[in-house]
Amino acid sequence: MSTQPIPIPPARPGPMNLQSRGMRINTARRTITNHIVSGLAILATLVVLAPLAAILFYLVYKGASSLNLAFFTHVPAPVGETGGGMANSILGSGVILFVASLMGIPVGIAAGVYLAEFGRGKMLANAMRFTADVLNGVPSIVMGIAIYSLVVMPQKHFSALAGGIVLAIMMIPTVTRTTEEMLSTVPRAIREAALGLGVPKWRTVLSVSLRTASPGIITGCMLAFARVAGETAPLLFTAFGNQFWSFKLNEPIAALPLQIFVYAISPYDEWHRLAWAGSLVLIVLIMVSVTLVRIYANRGVLKGGS
Amino acid sequence: MGVGILVENLNAWYGTNHILQDINLHIPANHATALIGPSGCGKSTFVRCLNRMHETNPVARATGVVKMGDLDIYNDASPVEIRRRVGMVFQRPNPFPTMSIYDNVASGLKLNGFRNRRILDETVERSLKQAALWDEVKDDLKKKSGASISGGQQQRMCIARALAVDPEVLLMDEPASALDPVSTSKIEDLIFQLKSQYTIVIVTHNMQQAARVAENTGFFLNGKMVEFDSTHKIFTNPRDKRTEDYITGRFG
Numbered sequence: 374m375s376t377q378p379i380p381i382p383p384a385r386p387g388p389m390n391l392q393s394r395g396m397r398i399n400t401a402r403r404t405i406t407n408h409i410v411s412g413l414a415i416l417a418t419l420v421v422l423a424p425l426a427a428i429l430f431y432l433v434y435k436g437a438s439s440l441n442l443a444f445f446t447h448v449p450a451p452v453g454e455t456g457g458g459m460a461n462s463i464l465g466s467g468v469i470l471f472v473a474s475l476m477g478i479p480v481g482i483a484a485g486v487y488l489a490e491f492g493r494g495k496m497l498a499n500a501m502r503f504t505a506d507v508l509n510g511v512p513s514i515v516m517g518i519a520i521y522s523l524v525v526m527p528q529k530h531f532s533a534l535a536g537g538i539v540l541a542i543m544m545i546p547t548v549t550r551t552t553e554e555m556l557s558t559v560p561r562a563i564r565e566a567a568l569g570l571g572v573p574k575w576r577t578v579l580s581v582s583l584r585t586a587s588p589g590i591i592t593g594c595m596l597a598f599a600r601v602a603g604e605t606a607p608l609l610f611t612a613f614g615n616q617f618w619s620f621k622l623n624e625p626i627a628a629l630p631l632q633i634f635v636y637a638i639s640p641y642d643e644w645h646r647l648a649w650a651g652s653l654v655l656i657v658l659i660m661v662s663v664t665l666v667r668i669y670a671n672r673g674v675l676k677g678g679s
Numbered sequence: 680m681g682v683g684i685l686v687e688n689l690n691a692w693y694g695t696n697h698i699l700q701d702i703n704l705h706i707p708a709n710h711a712t713a714l715i716g717p718s719g720c721g722k723s724t725f726v727r728c729l730n731r732m733h734e735t736n737p738v739a740r741a742t743g744v745v746k747m748g749d750l751d752i753y754n755d756a757s758p759v760e761i762r763r764r765v766g767m768v769f770q771r772p773n774p775f776p777t778m779s780i781y782d783n784v785a786s787g788l789k790l791n792g793f794r795n796r797r798i799l800d801e802t803v804e805r806s807l808k809q810a811a812l813w814d815e816v817k818d819d820l821k822k823k824s825g826a827s828i829s830g831g832q833q834q835r836m837c838i839a840r841a842l843a844v845d846p847e848v849l850l851m852d853e854p855a856s857a858l859d860p861v862s863t864s865k866i867e868d869l870i871f872q873l874k875s876q877y878t879i880v881i882v883t884h885n886m887q888q889a890a891r892v893a894e895n896t897g898f899f900l901n902g903k904m905v906e907f908d909s910t911h912k913i914f915t916n917p918r919d920k921r922t923e924d925y926i927t928g929r930f931g
Contacts (some may be wrong), residue, residue, distance in 0.1 A: 401747060407886075419930065454872065488719070493737065494737070557829070560773070562769060562771060562773040563773055563775060563776070564847035565732065565769065565771065565773065566773040566775065566837070567773075567786070568735055568762065568776070569730065569762055569766070569767040569769070569841075570762065570763070570766070570786060570787035570790070570840065570841070570844055571759050571760065571761075571762035571763030571764075571787065571791065571844060572759075572786075572790040572791060573759050576790050576791075577790075579773060580790050584777045585775070585776060585777050587777075665807075673829070675777075675778075675779050675822065675823060
């Protein structure tokens with residue numbers, strides 16, 4: 374290393390001089406523009422949040438008063454009797470969503486991994502991507518009819534399993550596409566680090582790419598879960614609904630959205646109130662399960678990691 | 680211990696772009712060899728051919744013979760096997776962000792199914808000491824993410840990670856180009872110490888760096904190797920006019 378002093382070039386005069394009059398006007402205008410754009414962004418956020426908050430408040434206002442212990446422990450009361458609850462529907466929704474997640478999430482993630490890691494530029498991958506996007510746009514009632522003829526008809530009866538299958542199929546496109554998107558945000562440098570250590574490709578995908586992308590993939594799964602948790606139409610033809618307890622996968626089963634639908638279109642005030650309560654419970658349960666998954670996924674995240 | 684590398688008629692392409700043309704070279708064992716040349720001349724592609732990283736790009740291909748000792752790396756072994764024996768340090772530090780410092784260093788072993796805790800602990804400590812990082816991180820090994828330490832520390836961690844799998848050859852693709860002068864000098868000291876045990880190939884844009892760490896230097900230009908000789912010869916009395924022009928800063 375030389376110890377000679379390094380000559381420092383003088384600062385450039387001219388255009389960079391902020392004291393000149395033209396520059397000062399420009400600065401004022403920029404500041405105003407900045408405030409206007411920030412204001413618009415905040416306004417847009419409020420416009421988005423307002424309906425959400427309104428729905429939530431309205432649900433609490435209409436539904437909270439009908440909530441009691443019986444709601445969570447009793448099956449629906451027969452017509453003409455008061456009381457009763459939606460315990461069987463809460464359990465039924467849980468069963469259907471569990472079955473749907475168990476089938477839809479692994480398949481969706483696996484397909485996303487194929488698209489991002491193995492299928493770049495391949496015909497099959499392009500076909501899959503296109504199918505997933507189309508599937509995402511298919512109306513849920515059409516899904517219901519399709520599974521009705523593919524699963525319910527051959528079995529000759531409605532079932533929780535058929536409900537799980539239809540929701541799983543609805544989850545797959547969202548899970549697949551988010552998995553693909555999230556994997557493609559993992560820098561190539563990180564994959565190369567693993568490959569360069571002599572880690573086989575499958576292991577690199579599993580332990581490095583998927584793990585690095587996992588927060589985004591989990592968000593995608595939760596979005597898909599929350600979306601199908603409230604689906605009613607496809608369950609009409611598959612899970613069908615049930616006024617009593619059902620613990621078997623091959624029997625018709627109750628579900629919160631179905632029960633809400635039945636109660637909401639009924640002529641009885643008592644049932645209308647229960648429908649509101651059911652809606653509130655459905656939303657709260659979705660929020661709770663999404664939050665629990667996030668807390669569970671965030672355990673063990675290291676200081677300064679991502 | 681390191682092992683020498685013999686390269687015969689190596690050609691490499693990206694799509695139809697002929698990146699490397701008829702490279703012939705002998706890289707001696709347990710020495711540092713520097714590769715210099717202007718951007719885009721094929722230096723990086725060349726080192727990526729030595730551990731078969733080149734072929735991870737779907738449009739890339741290579742022909743020719745590369746021998747590590749007696750092993751023909753393109754015919755006698757799988758890429759995965761080769762990469763375990765030929766470690767690589769990249770231009771930018773590339774820690775695994777989801778892993779702790781400990782797991783980053785142990786990753787080469789752990790991701791290949793190695794589970795013995797005692798040996799993992801020993802290997803992590805040895806590698807971090809070799810990379811002159813142990814004292815700085817020993818208290819947060821399992822607490823901090825590998826991405827949370829400074830850039831210079833990350834790069835030394837990446838060197839430790841490469842050393843942990845006990846390679847025979849260490850390829851370094853501009854390992855200090857993203858670092859400040861203090862970190863750079865630490866990395867150079869490191870190369871100086873490591874070259875007694877490993878065969879080191881270092882790509883660099885910094886000619887003083889080549890002169891400081893390497894016994895031999897190769898000059899690449901437009902996909903060809905113009906000259907390969909002892910570093911002293913290259914920098915004082917090059918045979919080729921183009922080498923002289925480059926090292927005296929007349930182009931590039």
